[in-house]
Amino acid sequence: MIDYRVDILAFGAHPDDVECAAGGTLAAETRQGYQTAIVDLTRGELGSFGSPEIRNAEALKAQELLHVSFRENLGLPDGFIANNKENQLAVIRMIRKYRPTIVLANALHDRHPDHKQAAELVSSAAYLAGLRKIETVYENVTQQPHRPTAVYHYIQDLLTEPDIVMDISAAFDKKMQAIQAYGSQFLHNNDAAYNGSKALLKQIEATNSIFGRAIDVQYAEGFTVNRYIGTNNLLQLL
Ligand SMILES: [Zn+2]
Numbered sequence: 001m002i003d004y005r006v007d008i009l010a011f012g013a014h015p016d017d018v019e020c021a022a023g024g025t026l027a028a029e030t031r032q033g034y035q036t037a038i039v040d041l042t043r044g045e046l047g048s049f050g051s052p053e054i055r056n057a058e059a060l061k062a063q064e065l066l067h068v069s070f071r072e073n074l075g076l077p078d079g080f081i082a083n084n085k086e087n088q089l090a091v092i093r094m095i096r097k098y099r100p101t102i103v104l105a106n107a108l109h110d111r112h113p114d115h116k117q118a119a120e121l122v123s124s125a126a127y128l129a130g131l132r133k134i135e136t137v138y139e140n141v142t143q144q145p146h147r148p149t150a151v152y153h154y155i156q157d158l159l160t161e162p163d164i165v166m167d168i169s170a171a172f173d174k175k176m177q178a179i180q181a182y183g184s185q186f187l188h189n190n191d192a193a194y195n196g197s198k199a200l201l202k203q204i205e206a207t208n209s210i211f212g213r214a215i216d217v218q219y220a221e222g223f224t225v226n227r228y229i230g231t232n233n234l235l236q237l238l
Contacts, residue, residue: 006069007034009100009148011091013081013118014044015059015073016182020204021154022104023066023175024168025221030067031171037070038063039094041118042078050184062181065174070098081117083124091125093136096143103148108226111157119153123226126151152223155207162222163229165211169218172208176201 008029012018018026018038026036040059043052050058056073063071074090081087095103105122106115128134130147137143155162168175185197211220231237 004037004070004097005035005099006037007100008036008102008104009095009098010036010038010104010154011094011106011118011122012038012040013106013112013114014042014047014078015040015055016044016062016179016185017106017115017156018104018154019062019066019175019178019182020200021107021156022221022223023062023178024171024208024219025104025154025166026068027066027171027174027178028166028168036066036068037098037100038068038072039091039098040071040073041076041081041091041121042114043073043075044078046078047185050182054184055182058182058184062178065178065181079114081114081121083117083121087121088125088128089134089136091122092129092134093138093143095126095129095148096136096146097138099146101149103151104223105151105153107156107158107160108153108224109158109160115156123151123153150225150229151227152225155211155222155224157203159207159210160222160224162211162214163225164223165215165220166223167212167215167217167220168208169212169220172219176205179204 010018103126106118108119126148132145208219211222212218
């Protein structure tokens with residue numbers, strides 16, 4: 001039987017959200033021996049370039065580059081992610097399957113409306129997954145309740161004040177490779193899309209550089225929290 005337990009489970013509204021905003025964090029943590037998984041909520045079928053099949057192959061390539069143990073897709077409708085009971089149960093099933101200590105989720109306030117919706121959906125589900133009376137079944141087995149210790153929202157398009165910054169300097173190249181694994185989004189010739197994707201890569205580097213500067217490292221990713229971070233050892237937070 002496969003042991004699906006991971007230390008960090010990252011959810012993304014669209015394939016490549018996790019890579020762009022938290023890919024360095026996953027690469028850095030897997031390098032330190034922690035187990036990670038990614039669950040994409042939609043197949044990004046509203047994206048202007050590439051088909052869902054192509055994006056799926058690209059997502060698997062990016063997963064490999066980051067050494068992420070598991071990746072799957074819930075197939076929710078792109079553009080219309082709702083924080084409703086059905087979707088909460090689908091996310092709860094994933095949280096109870098992977099039993100992470102930390103959940104990563106989209107930004108709570110962002111340019112794309114799906115990001116906020118996904119952020120709220122995952123945040124709600126992370127809490128509800130701990131309630132015994134919500135019963136879920138996965139592969140014919142009743143799942144045990146599990147509440148992650150923390151949910152961190154990765155900062156994406158809108159520059160937001162972070163609560164936590166994570167040094168990704170040693171993993172930055174790996175992160176950029178994983179983003180560029182999405183060739184259908186990034187390898188267009190001298191057209192508007194090409195310029196747009198170049199601008200995105202620049203923006204990601206600039207954002208990671210700004211967050212890095214705050215803690216005197218070259219590159220960092222930023223996260224916000226919706227609930228308090230608890231600890232019994234302040235030194236462990238460093
Ligand atoms: Zn997105």
